[in-house]
Amino acid sequence: xxxxxxxxxxxxxxxxxxxxxxxxxxxxxxxxxxxxxxxxxxxxxxxxxxxxxxxxxxxxxxxxxxxxxxxxxxxxxxxxxxxxxxxxxxxxxxxxxxxxxxxxxxxxxxxxxxxxxxxxxxxxxxxxxxxxxxxxxxxxxxxxxxxxxxxxxxxxxxxxxxxxxxxxxxxxxxxxxxxxxxxxxxxxxxxxxxxxxxxxxxxxxxxxxxxxxxxxxxxxxxxxxxxxxxxxxxxxxxxxxxxxxxxxxxxxxxxxxxxxxxxxxxxxxxxxxxxxxxxxxxxxxxxxxxxxxxxxxxxxxxxxxxxxxxxxxxxxxxxxxxxxxxxxxxxxxxxxxxxxxxxxxxxxxxxxxxxxxxxxxxxxxxxxxxxxxxxxxxxxxxxxxxxxxxxxxxxxxxxxxxxxxxxxxxxxxxxxxxxxxxxxxxxxxxxxxxxxxxxxxxxxxxxxxxxxxxxxxxxxxxxxxxxxxxxxxxxxxxxxxxxxxxxxxxxxxxxxxxxxxxxxxxxxxxxxxxxxxxxxxxxxxxxxxxxxxxxxxxxxxxxxxxxxxxxxxxxxxxxxxxxxxxxxxxxxxxxxxxxxxxxxxxxxxxxxx
Amino acid sequence: xxxxxxxxxxxxxxxxxxxxxxxxxxxxxxxxxxxxxxxxxxxxxxxxxxxxxxxxxxxxxxxxxxxxxxxxxxxxxxxxxxxxxxxxxxxxx
Numbered sequence: 241x242x243x244x245x246x247x248x249x250x251x252x253x254x255x256x257x258x259x260x261x262x263x264x265x266x267x268x269x270x271x272x273x274x275x276x277x278x279x280x281x282x283x284x285x286x287x288x289x290x291x292x293x294x295x296x297x298x299x300x301x302x303x304x305x306x307x308x309x310x311x312x313x314x315x316x317x318x319x320x321x322x323x324x325x326x327x328x329x330x331x332x333x334x335x336x337x338x339x340x341x342x343x344x345x346x347x348x349x350x351x352x353x354x355x356x357x358x359x360x361x362x363x364x365x366x367x368x369x370x371x372x373x374x375x376x377x378x379x380x381x382x383x384x385x386x387x388x389x390x391x392x393x394x395x396x397x398x399x400x401x402x403x404x405x406x407x408x409x410x411x412x413x414x415x416x417x418x419x420x421x422x423x424x425x426x427x428x429x430x431x432x433x434x435x436x437x438x439x440x441x442x443x444x445x446x447x448x449x450x451x452x453x454x455x456x457x458x459x460x461x462x463x464x465x466x467x468x469x470x471x472x473x474x475x476x477x478x479x480x481x482x483x484x485x486x487x488x489x490x491x492x493x494x495x496x497x498x499x500x501x502x503x504x505x506x507x508x509x510x511x512x513x514x515x516x517x518x519x520x521x522x523x524x525x526x527x528x529x530x531x532x533x534x535x536x537x538x539x540x541x542x543x544x545x546x547x548x549x550x551x552x553x554x555x556x557x558x559x560x561x562x563x564x565x566x567x568x569x570x571x572x573x574x575x576x577x578x579x580x581x582x583x584x585x586x587x588x589x590x591x592x593x594x595x596x597x598x599x600x601x602x603x604x605x606x607x608x609x610x611x612x613x614x615x616x617x618x619x620x621x622x623x624x625x626x627x628x629x630x631x632x633x634x635x636x637x638x639x640x641x642x643x644x645x646x647x648x649x650x651x652x653x654x655x656x657x658x659x660x661x662x663x664x665x666x667x668x669x670x671x672x673x674x675x676x677x678x679x680x681x682x683x684x685x686x687x688x689x690x691x692x693x694x695x696x697x698x699x700x701x702x703x704x705x706x707x708x709x710x711x712x713x714x715x716x717x718x719x720x721x722x723x724x725x726x727x728x729x730x731x732x733x734x735x736x737x738x739x740x741x742x743x744x745x746x747x748x749x750x751x752x753x754x755x756x757x758x759x760x761x762x763x764x765x766x767x768x769x770x771x772x773x774x775x776x777x778x779x780x781x782x783x784x785x786x787x788x789x790x791x792x793x794x795x796x797x798x799x800x801x802x803x804x805x806x807x808x809x810x811x812x813x814x815x816x817x818x819x820x821x822x823x824x825x826x827x828x829x830x831x832x833x
Numbered sequence: 834x835x836x837x838x839x840x841x842x843x844x845x846x847x848x849x850x851x852x853x854x855x856x857x858x859x860x861x862x863x864x865x866x867x868x869x870x871x872x873x874x875x876x877x878x879x880x881x882x883x884x885x886x887x888x889x890x891x892x893x894x895x896x897x898x899x900x901x902x903x904x905x906x907x908x909x910x911x912x913x914x915x916x917x918x919x920x921x922x923x924x925x926x
Contacts, residue, residue, distance in 0.1 A: 323881075334888040340878040391882060416888035463867055464860050489893035737911025804910065814911040 315456050315467050321409060322448030324432050325476030327425055327439070329485040330518070330697050334416055335425045336439065336530075338432070341388035341412035344397060348376040348383060350404030357400055364397050365389075387430060388412045413439075417485055419527040420492040423543040424483060424695070427530035436541065438479060438695065441641050448476035480697040482518030487511055490805050492523035495779065498798045499525050502784035508545040509798065510678040511806055512776045514685040514767070517693045517702040520775070520806065522546075522675070544782070546645045549671035553745035554729075554791075555765050556629075556667035557613045558684065558716050561605050563628045564616040566712045572602045572719065578611040586659040590614055590666075605719040606728045608744070610666045617665030622653035625661065631707045632680040632690055634672055642695055648672040667745065674763070678778035681765050684720065684741075685773035688713040717741050721770045730792035733766060735804040737814030742766015742777075742799060744791030749783065759783050764795035768803045769815045777802050 298306055327336040344365065353361060362372040365386050375383055387410075389397070394407055413428050415421075426437020432447070434440035451473030456465040495507040511521040528540040542548065564570045581595025592609050604612030617625060629635065635650025649671040656664070663669045672680070675693070682691045682704070689704025708716075720741030724733040730744045745763045748755040763780040767773040779795040779802070788794055807814075900906040 323877075334884060337881060337885045337888075339882045339885050391878070414885040414889070416885060416892055418892070418894075420893070463864070465863055486893055805908070808909060808911070808914070813916050814914075816911075818911045 314458075315454055316463075317452060317454040317467075320451040320453050320473045321411065322450050322473035323475040324411060324413070324428075324448065325442075325446040325478045327442075327446070328478055328480050329421075329483045329488070330481065330520075330699075331484065332480075333485045335421050335481065335483070335485065336413055336415050338411040339414050340391050340394075341410055342391070342394040342407040343384065343388055343410045344386045344394070345382060345384050345406050345408060346376065347381055347404045347406070348378075349380045351376060351402065352404065353400075353402045357402060361397065361400055361402060361405070364393055364400075413531065415530040417489065418529050418531070420489045420523065421483065421485065422527045422530045423524045423545075424481065424488070424522050425530060427533060436643070437543070438481065438642070440643050441695075442479045445479060446476040449474040482513070482516075482520060482695055482697050483522070484520045484809070486809055487802075487806050488521040488523060491521040491802050492525065492527070494798045494801050495523055495781075496525045496527075498779075498781055498794065501786070502781060502788060502794050503786040504781045504794075505783040505785075506539070506544055507779070507781045507798075508548075508674050509780075509802060510545050510675050510776075510778045511802065512678050512682060512693055513810075514682050514691065514773050514776055515701050516699055517682070517691040517704075518698060519675075519693055519695050521802075522695075543644055544780075545674040545778075546640075546642065547673065548782075549646055549648045549673050550761055550763075550780070551668050551670065551747055551750065552672045552677055553667035553747045553763075554608045555677060555743045555745040555763065556665065556670075557608060558605055558720060558743055559628060559632060559680070560613050560617050560620075560625075560665045561601050561719065562684070562708050562712050562716045563620065563624070564601065565715060566708050567620070567624075569619050570601050570616060572600065572715045574601050575599070576601065576604060576612045576615050578604070578609050578615070581611060583611045583614055583662075585614070585618070585662045586657065588659045590662060602715075602719045602722060605716075605743070606722040606725075608723070608729050613666045614662045618658070618662060622656040622661050625664065626650070626653035626656075628707075629664075629670065631705070632683050633676055634670065634680065638673075638675060638679060639692055640675075640695060645675065646673055648676055668747075674778050674780045677763075677765050678776050681767060681776045681778070683707050684713050684716050685767040685776050686713070717767070717770050717773070720766060724766060724796070729790075730764060730766075730796040730799075732792060733764060733796035733799050733803075735768060735800045735807075737816050737818045738768050738803060738807050738812070739770040739815055740766055740768040740800070740803055741770045742796075744796060746789060746791045760789040762789055762791040762794040764791045764799045766799055766803075768807060769812065771815060774810060774812050775803065775806055777806070 324338045326334060326338075329335055358372070359369060362369050365372070367375070367385075372385075375385060397405065398407060411432060413432070415425060415427070417425070422437075424437055426434060426439035426441075428434050428439050434443040434446065439446065451471040453470045454467040455463045455470075456467055458464050491509040491511060495509045498504070499507040506524070506526060508524045509521060510519065512518070513520050522543075522545050524542070524544045526540045528536050561570075565572060570576070575598050577598050578592065579595065579597045581592040583590050590610050592611050594607075596603075596607055596609055596612075599607060599609055599612050601612075601616070603609075604616070629650055635648055637647040638645050651670070660669050679690070679693050682693075683689065686704050687710035688706055688708035690707050691702050691704035718741070720743060721739060722728055722741075723744070724730050724740050724742050730742060733740055733742050742764055743766065745765075747761050749759040749761050750756070751759065761780065761782055762784055763778065765776070765778040767776045777799050779798045781794045781798075784794045
């Protein structure tokens with residue numbers, strides 16, 4: 241204010257018109273020193289340089305970090321589980337399949353629900369209200385509330401739309417055949433990893449490959465675009481088994497009934513198709529429900545047909561007879577004196593249950609004479625016998641894609657004392673599993689060839705390893721037929737409509753170092769039809785305790801029923817005449833048309 | 834020159850609008866696809882569940898029981914089966 245009057249005064253004093261020229265402010269009148277503008281330019285320039293530097297840093301130096309930060313803000317990424325493959329039987333019937341069974345987890349910090357919704361939620365989970373509160377207090381961030389709930393329960397939980405409650409996509413295995421096929425199919429754990437049986441053996445095939453999905457989300461969290469690096473999950477492969485679920489079920493039922501009827505401890509059945517080497521059925525009792533695996537005992541879980549070994553007893557005799565014939569030592573009609581039903585070797589005496597007189601080789605098998613068998617076996621060298629037993633697969637693990645198959649026990653021939661060679665000829669001093677025994681009998685069924693067995697479907701005829709000549713195999717088949725005929729040890733093995741041949745076995749169970757008192761094991765292994773065998777069936781019943789304990793009484797009837805049903809289901813024409821019981825009205829009145 | 838500029842400006846505006854529309858369409862279609870895929874997964878899961886249920890309803894145990902109890906059927910034996918050869922089919926044995 242003070243300066244203006246002074247300017248005005250000066251203007252008044254001079255010749256300039258009486259006007260105020262604001263532009264002549266003295267501040268402006270002074271010339272701007274050049275350093276000032278340079279300074280300003282420099283400041284602005286620096287600021288620009290700073291921005292450029294920052295831009296370069298963000299775009300070039302720190303680009304990875306920023307890209308990642310950006311991505312984190314708009315992309316999402318999660319695993320996509322692959323579906324586990326199914327297990328099917330030979331006709332495509334489902335033995336094991338996965339169904340969606342989501343798991344429920346909750347973030348208690350974010351959880352909110354009104355009273356009614358919370359009560360409903362607790363009820364769906366099968367929890368009490370207080371229990372739910374307790375569970376929610378376990379961890380503020382993450383609590384599993386229920387694993388693998390039913391799909392409809394999951395849908396109702398989802399419909400409640402509770403904050404903080406999440407469903408995770410998970411699968412659960414279903415086993416429609418339940419107990420009947422439990423030992424073959426096996427089961428998985430909660431993480432869908434195979435634990436037993438085929439589920440374990442084919443874990444890699446069944447499992448598949450999990451995928452990932454990454455997407456771009458908008459600010460509402462909606463998926464708007466697929467990011468480039470998604471990986472599609474590859475579902476697991478289905479596994480087709482050789483098992484025929486009908487045969488399997490029937491076999492399981494029969495062995496279960498037999499165990500109940502004879503008050504036995506356990507039982508097993510193996511059915512092998514001798515044309516293809518496929519295992520049509522493999523059943524054990526006691527069994528378990530693979531879907532409910534609580535409180536399962538080892539007794540239930542054990543796949544006895546593969547893991548339990550026992551001394552094969554009389555079922556070895558046909559092999560000795562076969563080799564004696566094959567090596568030209570005897571013919572089926574050669575007579576072997578077995579009187580007086582006893583033979584002493586190295587100070588030990590071997591005897592027959594019933595003394596017989598002179599028996600032909602065929603009769604030795606039919607009557608199951610220990611003495612006759614020993615007399616044939618003692619003409620062989622231990623090495624020869626060992627070779628024979630090894631060639632039919634004893635003492636070796638069966639080449640089977642299945643966990644837990646055992647090799648049994650067959651000692652090297654050098655260690656055999658004469659008495660041991662003698663006892664081994666009628667099946668003591670070595671051990672086999674039921675599956676090994678059934679497979680060994682394919683030698684007779686296949687005209688002298690031992691075939692590999694398989695659990696997976698392979699319907700093409702399989703080539704075997706020749707062990708015996710076909711003439712010998714046929715001769716032994718006839719002996720086996722005689723053993724299962726009236727006058728043999730197992731007439732109850734006969735099946736309606738089909739010729740059968742087979743051999744019984746009965747033995748005291750081994751316990752510790754010796755034999756148990758009055759604990760038996762009874763089994764039967766045989767083939768049918770005799771002329772052109774289609775199946776080999778082996779049945780074993782453990783500790784029958786109802787008075788009867790001979791293989792011919794306990795196991796042979798099971799064999800008979802299974803043979804009859806299986807051959808009928810396979811469509812094999814009966815080779816025995818059956819008195820038909822078809823009631824047909826002959827001479828029916830012609831229908832008018 | 835002005836004319837060309839006007840034409841180019843128009844072309845630019847139209848192109849820009851088309852771009853907006855196309856990307857909108859792309860998102861819309863993607864959402865539809867995504868939903869359809871979700872539906873496919875749900876249906877697949879449903880199919881598997883139904884498959885398993887069907888099998889559970891048709892287990893050998895159940896079929897046999899129903900056949901025996903409700904339909905009073907019995908297991909066929911060779912004695913009550915008439916076998917017909919392929920060559921002889923159509924001709925009563």
